[in-house]
Amino acid sequence: MQEKARKIVMDYFNAHADKTDKKQITMDDVFVVWFCKTLQNWKCLVSTSVSDGMYYEVTHNGDKGETYVDVYKKWENICVKD
Template identity: 45%
Template sequence: MINKEFIELAKQKVLEYHTEHFMEPYDDRITLDNVFVAWYSKVLQNHKALLGISDMDDQHYYEATYNGDKKQLYLDIYNKQENKCFEVDE
């Protein structure tokens, strides 16, 4: 699988998950254009990406991993629990 194919597949699976779990039937306000890749890496035949959705109602981030040996895609969904700010002295 090439990089572009993996990214398209990962974005599609994130959209499918989001649509199934967080959207009302026939709500089409979130599309593939709203799914973005924040980070991506490929090592040998394996791919990994961190993705998000540009929708204020979705506080999740998604980790897609493709195992090239088994030809399997895994999708992990994480929920943002808290956002803390710390002052740092330099």
């Protein structure tokens, strides 16, 4: 499951990276930040070693046999005091 999520992200990045950057990543550049499995469904939060601020949410729907990818860019991290 986690291997599948990492491969999906690697393939996505390599297909969407700016061709002029001539940057391609391998599985060694992709890592799972968080993983959860419930029954036949699972979700992975995945990132890469590329410093582009992107992260990926890979969700598998076991009932439908489908996997979805949401791609996000982190804009900032702020502290909100209680």
